Amino acid sequence: MTRYLAIDDETLRALERHETIAHAIPRRDVRDLHDAYVLYDPDDPDPFWNRMVSLRWPSDPAAFDRRLTEALALFALLSRTPHVWPSPVHSQPADLVGRLLANGFGDAGTGHVMVLPEPASVPPVRPTELGAGVTLTAIATAADAREGDLDDIGLVLAESFGAPPSRGPELAADLRLTLDDDRVLLALARVDGEPAAVAKATTFDGFTYLSSIGTREAFRGRGLAPLATRHALAAAGGGSRWAYLGVWSGNEPAIKVYERLGFASLGESPDLLLE
Numbered sequence: 001m002t003r004y005l006a007i008d009d010e011t012l013r014a015l016e017r018h019e020t021i022a023h024a025i026p027r028r029d030v031r032d033l034h035d036a037y038v039l040y041d042p043d044d045p046d047p048f049w050n051r052m053v054s055l056r057w058p059s060d061p062a063a064f065d066r067r068l069t070e071a072l073a074l075f076a077l078l079s080r081t082p083h084v085w086p087s088p089v090h091s092q093p094a095d096l097v098g099r100l101l102a103n104g105f106g107d108a109g110t111g112h113v114m115v116l117p118e119p120a121s122v123p124p125v126r127p128t129e130l131g132a133g134v135t136l137t138a139i140a141t142a143a144d145a146r147e148g149d150l151d152d153i154g155l156v157l158a159e160s161f162g163a164p165p166s167r168g169p170e171l172a173a174d175l176r177l178t179l180d181d182d183r184v185l186l187a188l189a190r191v192d193g194e195p196a197a198v199a200k201a202t203t204f205d206g207f208t209y210l211s212s213i214g215t216r217e218a219f220r221g222r223g224l225a226p227l228a229t230r231h232a233l234a235a236a237g238g239g240s241r242w243a244y245l246g247v248w249s250g251n252e253p254a255i256k257v258y259e260r261l262g263f264a265s266l267g268e269s270p271d272l273l274l275e
Contacts, residue, residue, distance in 0.1 A: 005264035019053075021204075040078055052075075057092055057093065081273055086270065088113045089267050107270040108273050110271070111247060111248045112247050113266045114259075115243070115266055116262050122262060125234070134196075136187060140182070140235070142180065150179075153175060156198045159217060183204045186201075187201070187232035187235060189224045198212060199229045203236045229261065
């Protein structure tokens with residue numbers, strides 16, 4: 001059974017702001033609308049990079065409808081599909097999801113936001129925990145990367161998330177730009193020199209956002225993703241008050257892995273696209 005943790009609205013808003021800025025690195029825009037944040041990619045129309053989050057809208061029906069009309073007009077101005085990620089808790093109004101569904105939005109999938117208070121409590125990976133042939137590398141800047149590291153991470157990400165192998169070089173090029181930002185760090189696990197698993201940590205303002213956690217199919221079942229995640233947390237430093245990540249509902253193996261590291265769910269929320 002999934003473990004849950006309560007969180008106050010101020011902290012959740014800070015977390016949602018943090019995640020939006022993290023996703024904006026290195027070349028996307030963030031707009032603070034005061035009652036929501038908008039992530040916008042001027043080059044890529046994929047809804048993942050173009051969304052509205054952390055909505056705190058009025059509950060009065062007329063005021064809500066007016067705010068929704070303004071939001072839809074903004075997406076139209078940006079030539080992007082209207083896309084909303086509701087908060088797992090504390091959305092305003094409380095029936096936000098129901099109102100958006102009634103206005104033509106569809107649920108594209110539900111996920112957990114999982115948080116870890118005091119991430120320094122997660123112990124660094126000990127050499128004795130590494131299996132035969134397993135190595136871990138932390139890459140904080142492009143200069144830290146050895147020749148081929150970023151291409152290998154691009155390969156891991158493409159295979160882990162079912163993208164065509166041709167996406168690997170594109171992802172590697174994006175990682176080179178991302179590592180120009182000192183808030184970002186990558187952890188790479190290799191097995192006998194072969195790239196196997198990866199995790200990404202974006203740290204600032206007291207939060208660490210963990211993302212791009214994946215393992216190539218040939219190396220699954222060895223616990224490499226948790227090792228890469230712990231290595232990324234340790235290398236990112238102990239100054240964060242919170243670490244957090246997202247995981248799809250129903251992915252029980254991943255949820256259990258993160259719970260063993262100390263994470264707990266804030267709750268589930270749908271991914272809403274206007275149909």
